[in-house]
Amino acid sequence: xxxxxxxxxxxxxxxxxxxxxxCQEVADHELASSISAFNLNYSDAGLFGIVATAPDNxxxxxxxxxxxxxxxLAHGISDEEFARSKVAxxxxxxxxxxxxxxxGEEMAKQIQTIxxxxxxxxxxERVDALTIDDIKAAANEVINDxxxxxxxxxxxxxxxxYNWIRRHxxxxxx
Numbered sequence: 001x002x003x004x005x006x007x008x009x010x011x012x013x014x015x016x017x018x019x020x021x022x023c024q025e026v027a028d029h030e031l032a033s034s035i036s037a038f039n040l041n042y043s044d045a046g047l048f049g050i051v052a053t054a055p056d057n058x059x060x061x062x063x064x065x066x067x068x069x070x071x072x073l074a075h076g077i078s079d080e081e082f083a084r085s086k087v088a089x090x091x092x093x094x095x096x097x098x099x100x101x102x103x104g105e106e107m108a109k110q111i112q113t114i115x116x117x118x119x120x121x122x123x124x125e126r127v128d129a130l131t132i133d134d135i136k137a138a139a140n141e142v143i144n145d146x147x148x149x150x151x152x153x154x155x156x157x158x159x160x161x162y163n164w165i166r167r168h169x170x171x172x173x174x
Contacts, residue, residue, distance in 0.1 A: 005037035056155030073139035
């Protein structure tokens with residue numbers, strides 16, 4: 001889900017030419033200097049979310065574009081978007097094996113989360129085995145019509161209140 005939503009920074013050199021739909025909207029409307037979806041795995045739990053750095057006068061607009069993109073994960077994404085995110089995920093996995101220190105960190109993370117070091121071939125097979133239905137199921141469990149946690153620092157006078165965010169965590173479909 002994190003690779004579908006993607007990441008964007010103003011200084012990346014890509015400008016408004018990022019691949020992920022959410023990041024394209026953020027870049028087109030200049031709503032944040034950076035935004036990134038993340039997924040942290042633990043042995044018995046996990047944390048999925050979005051972190052953004054934005055001016056205080058654009059927080060309302062930022063969430064106006066972020067929430068539908070998150071909810072869209074539960075209702076289906078395009079085949080092209082899904083294929084792109086699988087390639088991006090494989091790239092992220094392979095980049096975790098670029099250097100001795102990074103490999104050691106990756107091995108320690110795997111032992112901590114799954115109790116063993118997973119071979120690279122197995123990781124790639126697992127990515128290849130992912131389906132859009134897997135994304136929908138995970139998004140339904142943690143995003144769609146669910147309570148969320150929110151933390152904000154700085155000028156947050158335009159940040160929508162929790163009830164607004166909660167109301168926008170589902171899609172009205174008739």
